Amino acid sequence: MGHLPHFQLFIDGEWSEGSDARVLTSENPATGQGWATFACASAGDVDRAVAAAKRVLDDPAWRDMTQTARGKLLYRLADLVAEHAPRLGELETTDSGKLLAETAAQTGYVADYYRYFAGLADKVEGTVLPIDKPDMHVFTTREPIGVVAAIVPWNAQMFLTATKLGPALAAGCSVVLKASEIAPVPMLEFARLIEQAGFPPGVVSVITGDAENCAIPLTRHPDIDRIAFTGGPETARHVVRNSAENFAVTSLELGGKSPIVVFDDADLDGAANGLIAGNFGASGQSCVAGTRGLVHRSILEPLIARIEEKAQAIRLGDPLQADTHVGPLCTAAQVHRIEETLSKAQGQGAVIRFGGKATDRPGNYMMPTLVQCTSPETETLQVEMFGPVMSLLPFDTEDEAIALANSTPFGLGSGVFTQNLARAHRVSKRIRAGICWVNTYRAISPIAPFGGFNQSGYGREAGIEAMLDYTRTKTTWISTAQEPMANPFIMR
Structure with a gap:
């Protein structure tokens, strides 16, 4: 097993093994043989990743970065994804069995998702409200929702990552990206592009592991503010139950019988x-x-x-x-x-x-x-x-x-x-x-919202709507009155 390629976790800008040193082997579905090994995250590793994501939200390097500058980082990431699409496609095909013709082409197209959200980064605006009180100036702003747990399955993982990571980073969030323990190799390799694009350490961590040691500790972690999950309905029910621990805003993109x-x-x-x-x-x-x-x-x-x-x-x-x-x-x-x-x-x-x-x-x-x-x-x-x-x-x-x-x-x-x-x-x-x-089927675009009804989940990925889902609205009231506040016992 030692001769197989090995892939580590990417946490807080550093590459490492899992804290409990567990390693799994990934099989090539075309041969049934092991072809690579990868590190598995423990609950302690989840804590490290989430702590880094929380810390960086108050780091001036990310907190004070302008929306336009965030967009430029996403443009850089898009260029790197396009440049490395053949390599990422080959890894995804070897790891999951999907056709190279599709994985390489889809990864190349995924670059347009990052470009789309890069362009939106400085287009999300607040509103001045025509308030019914003449001595008040009231306006809204949209702020990053916070720490995001993005959970993607093994199929179409570059696409499903872009629909979460793109809007989250454009909004100014930080992300712990959890790849499936089935065929996670392309996601662990993709983390290198995050590093090369120049995002500050901790803005994005990429981990993988099983439900008990990784997914459950992540989705119920008290410092997670937003969960973006793609997977099956049964797992989604557990995710929703776990979110009761942290009241994280949750979106679910589930299966179907279309x-x-x-x-x-x-x-x-x-x-x-x-x-x-x-x-x-x-x-x-x-x-x-x-x-x-x-x-x-x-x-x-x-x-x-x-x-x-x-x-x-x-x-x-x-x-x-x-x-x-x-x-x-x-x-x-x-x-x-x-x-x-x-x-x-x-x-x-x-x-x-x-x-x-x-x-x-x-x-x-x-x-x-x-x-x-x-x-x-x-x-x-x-x-x-x-x-x-x-x-x-x-x-x-x-x-x-x-x-x-x-x-x-x-x-x-x-x-x-x-x-x-x-x-x-x-x-x-x-x-x-x-x-x-x-009169067509299976067409996608970064401009078009993607998501379902009923047991296919809720929330939308792609499109402007997705960008807004990674923000929360703040309302600011400024008194313009010349006199001090009157009776404190009566609500204005």
Whole structure:
């Protein structure tokens, strides 16, 4: 194990092992073999990181830095992210199994998120209030909310980090970034760019570790003011309970079972590509995966034929190769869970049109799979599997399609395919989800808010709204009266 690359924690501007010296090995999902080791944080390390983040809020080097200067640091970080995108993408692919073609490109695009928030850093303004008291001058200002605990999962981690770190730093907060203990290597390497960009020590610390020793002590820490969490609903419930200890403002970006509704007037090629993007893109390991395909009965078979034809050209293989379309899943447990779910679906009458099993090659590979369902209760339409599994269910009317689309406790992404503009507006308005893509799928931008409804969480990442969520409003009253305060026992 000693010959494997090793990655340390980044706390208060310094690189270190965890205080209890625990080290874990990260496996390459394409081979099933260990390829790197990393240090794990203890509760004591969490205390160090949070203490540094709290201290730096009162350090003139950060506290008194102008908003414009903070923006310039973020621009520098954006340039470094773009410059190192190939390296970070390669690390993420080796560590998580996601395609290099996507990880490198997505990391390069993530630089635009930092540029967006860099530009917003000196655009958040206060307001002079037209107060109803003539001898008062009253105005509001927005201040940094404080110490932020940013918790990101292993999938799309550069993107999900940027949507938290960008607005938090632009607002003047300090951040303890907790990477998943599954595939954390690119985040630990990313910390080097924070250092190179010139942020004062303590403004950002990057740690990783398990729930008991790292995540729980972080989310319940008394000096945490804001929690930004991306992950699953069950873990989120623990996060919310932990936040009762510190009353931290909390945002949750959780999972989903996103519907993609295909009407009978849809372009079949476009719809097939949208369903493939929503289910097989990122090997299905996406919180917005469109795993509930709802198709008008009259075009179900022609659409399936189109998907089957396109699926024959899908190349499953080494995620580091440029011509690969679907790589391995991050963990072997995902493969087993998908196989069990497919077995239950077949017992419920579902038909697997293609795929449906793991491959016999080394690594955590699952074949792209299409499941034709007859009931909305089919297991594959209910369970978030995080793998390349597409499930299709027919509908007959627009109202039925909308009812099926909304028959889930989740509400993150959704898709509508139709060439009828009125229908596009009508249906997208009625679907209960934070995002609706029409005649496309899986598009993102730093300008567009990202987040869900119901059990897909609350709060928004990206867009101006996200920036404001890392500030709090202060109201200042200044008396302009020439006479001293009158009766102290009567509220003005």
